[in-house]
Amino acid sequence: MAGQLMDFHGIVMYQKAYRERDLLVKFFTAEAGKRMFFIRGAKKRGFKMTADLMPFTHGEYVGDIREPGLSFINAAKETENFTVISQDIAKNAYATYMMSLLDMAIPDNQLLGGWYRRLFYGLKLINDGLDEAIIANIFEVQIMALFGVEPNLRQCVVCGRTDLAFDFSESYGGLLCQQHWHLDPNRLKLDQRTIFYLRQFSAVDLTKLKTISVREETKQHLRQALDVIYADMIGVYPRSKRFLDQMMQWQTGFEQPNRQDETKQPPQNQQD
Ligand SMILES: [Zn+2]
Structure with a gap:
């Protein structure tokens, strides 16, 4: 042809x-x-x-x-x-992870729909200095639909209520209100702040986002929650995510802030 x-x-x-x-x-x-x-x-x-x-x-x-x-x-x-991303090992790692998720979610040669713009703006926001971990979280929450998993983050999947405390249930595919927590003993037991951000992330428009600020403890809870959801419901673990996980271990394992010499180059030139 x-x-x-x-x-x-x-x-x-x-x-x-x-x-x-x-x-x-x-x-x-x-x-x-x-x-x-x-x-x-x-x-x-x-x-x-x-x-x-x-x-x-x-x-x-x-x-x-x-x-x-x-x-x-x-x-x-x-x-x-995006020179800031290119020169910063953490931003680079998160941006690479976002790209590998999109790479895995849509086959080659198929149109990307709105995802080209979402990727572009996601990268632009990271390059402009917004929190790369949160931008990646937003991307992770929204891209689940491309993997055929669309958890209901709007309301209780059983009764539709939105006014009670929520938890996330993998077996019910979304939120359970407090009245229905008993239905799933294996619900993730997330705190309300984490739930709040998961709900926000599912609805936010990356092309219009201007600022975002999430405190460190909640960022860790969001990371843990999405790791569980991805492992159990999505089942993809790109090599770039493995690198990201290692990087976070280095950060928590060593107090010295200046460890750039000892870190490896992120896998930006490799295919997952
Ligand atoms: Zn309910």
């Missing part, structure tokens, strides 16, 4: 070496879904598009979109790098 020459908006997910002088670069594109591009001569001296193809770069490109097989990039028109 012939390729289609088109302008597209893209976000670079990762790149990997291919043969001696070439690169494979994977993009999220607004117009053609996730695509793998073959970049001939990308490692030769004088190659013009090096900066345009770095991970966390986004912008407008001209490409030859092929299906099946690899696509090609003819030119980069206007690109920009």
Whole structure:
């Protein structure tokens, strides 16, 4: 099948070496879904598009979109790098995790729907300095639907009440009000603040979010709750999440704030 020459908006997910002088670069594109591009001569001296193809770069490109097989990039028109993400190991790890979730949730070459914009704004917010852990939480809560899991975070799944304390039940697929807690002895026993944020996160519009602030203890509870929900209900554990978990262990395991020399590079250039 012939390729289609088109302008597209893209976000670079990762790149990997291919043969001696070439690169494979994977993009999220607004117009053609996730695509793998073959970049001939990308490692030769004088190659013009090096900066345009770095991970966390986004912008407008001209490409030859092929299906099946690899696509090609003819030119980069206007690109920009999320440099804060690129240079910060924690922001990088969270952003990489968000990208790998979206990578796993939607097959290659399929349109991403509203998810291109959500990913773009999620990354932009992290790059602008909003809390990367919370932005990733919002992404995690909202992307569950793409994995076919859509827990009811609006109201009690049994009676529909919204005025009592809630807990989360995996077996009931969402919230249980206090009157119905007895139905599930294995409910997650989350505190009301954590529940409050889970509900907020399911409804917030990432493209319009301006500020967010969650206290440290609640952030940890949100992380734990989402880890349980992801392990039990979603069942995906990308390599980038494993790295993130290790990073959090380093942070809690060592009090020294300046450990950058001893940390490994995040797996930004690898495929999950
Ligand atoms: Zn109820």
